[in-house]
Amino acid sequence: MGSIGSSHHEAMEKWHLLRNLATQIERVFVKRTAKEVEHNRFRLKATIKGVRLLANQGQAFRGHDESESSLNDGNFKQVRKSYERMASDDDRVILQNSPRNAKYISLSIQKQLLNILGNRVRQMIREEVDDAKFCILVNVADKEQMFIILRFVDRHSFIQERFLKIVSVSDTTSLTLKLEIVKVLSMFNLQVENMRGQGYDRASNMSGIWNGLHALFLEDCPYAYYLHCFAHRLQLALNGAAKGVHDTYRFFSTLLLVVNFMDSSAKRKGALKAAREDEILNLIALGNLQTDIIFLIILALC
Template structure:
C-alpha cells in the first residue's frame, strides 16, 4: 500500500471519507436546509400572529420612523418585539437575530401577509354565500391623491339567518361613469366566482351616475338582471338629513355658546 503519504493511501482515505454517509455533502446540505426551514417557520408563525392581531383590532402597521434606533418603530415591529421576549428560540430567530434579508418586517412583506388574510376572508365569504343570492352596496369617491376609488360591499343572509355585510374590495377606477363602475364591479364579482344573476338588491347614493334612470349604474345592472331591487342608501339619506338640518339651524345671532 506504500507509505502514509503515498497516492494509494491518500486515495483510500478520501474514499473512506466519501463513504461516510453523515459527512456526505448532500446530507450536510439537507440537514442545514432543514434547520433553516425550522427557523423560518418559527419566524413566519410569529409574523402571522402579529398580522392577525392588528387586522382584528383594526390598527395601523407602520410607524413614522422604523429605523433600528427609533423608540417607536410602529405597531407591527413593536408587537413582534414583545412576543419574541417570551421565547429564547423566537428571540434568536427574529428581527436583528435573523439574516438582514430575511427578517419579514419590510412594508412589502407586511402587505403580502395582509393580502393572504384578505384572500382567506373572501374565500370564506364565497363559501358562506354559496349559490344563494346577495345584495350589492357600492360607493365611490376620490382619495387624497385625487384617484377615484370604488368600495364594494356584499350583503347576504348566512345559513344561520343572520344578515351580514362584507367588504370585498376597493377598486381604482379611471372615471366615475356608470359603465366604468359596472365593468369594475363585474371584474370583482367574477374574480370571486359571483355573478350579476345572483344580485337581488342594489344600494347606492343619489348621484346621477349611480341611480340615473337612463344610464345610471342601477339601470345597467337591471338590464343584466331585472330582479335587482334598488334602495337609496340609508346612510346617504341620513347624511343628507343631517346636512339639511345643520343648514337650517345654523348659529343664531346672540346665541350663547354652550360649554
C-alpha cells in the first residue's frame, strides 16, 4: 500500500527480510565462523604433518636464520613450504593467506605438538608394558638431564627396551633422582612395586650402599636388584686394560692429541685431506693400490 517510501512498504520489506533466515546476522556469523574453523583446522593439519615428519626422522626444526629474506629458514618452514607447493590452488591460498594469529608455525606451537606426540608414544609404550614386570635403566648427563629407559618382556615373550623420557633435574643427588623417577612412573601408572631391576653406573649417588639411588628403591621394592651398566663396565674394562699396556695407552693418548689438533682447525683438515689425496694418486701411479678400493677411499674423503 502506498508509494515505495511509505511506512507500509518499509514494514513489508522488513517482514520479508525477517522471514528470510539466510540473511539473519546470526546465520551469517555462524556460517563465516564455521568456514574460519575449517581453514584453521587445515592450517593446523599442515603443521602437524610437518612436525610428525621431522620428529620421525629425528631432524632439527629451527634454522640458523629464519627471517623472511633467508634462503634456508629451517627444516620446519621448508617442509611447510613444500606442502604449500604440492597443495591445490584453493588450499595454497588458505595456507598463504593465514592471519598472523592463526599461522600455527610458532615455536610454542611446535613444542606443544611435539609434547602431544611424545605423550602418545609414551602411552603406547605403557600399553606395551601392560602388567608385566619391568626394569629401569637410568643415565645422568653433564647438563643435569636424566634419561629413563624401560626394559621389559612383552606379551610375545620378547625382551624390549623403550626410551621413555628425558627429565631435567635441579641436582643429581640420589633422593632428587628417585623422586623424579617415581613421578615419571606414576604419570603412566607404573608401580615401583613391579620393578625387578635397576641399571646405573658406579657413581656414588647411583650405586652407594646406604644412600645410593638403588638403595632407596630397594626400600620400596626388595626385588629391584641393581646391576652395573654393562656398556659402562666394558668401557672401564677397556680403559683399565689399555692403561696396563704401556704401548697401547701411549698410542691412544697420542691419537687423541692428533685428532683434537686436526679437528680444531678447518685449514688443517683441508691440508690433511689434500695430502691424503696426493698420497692416493702416488700409490695408484706406482700400482701399489688396488683399484677396487679406490672408489671407497674417494667416498671416505668426500
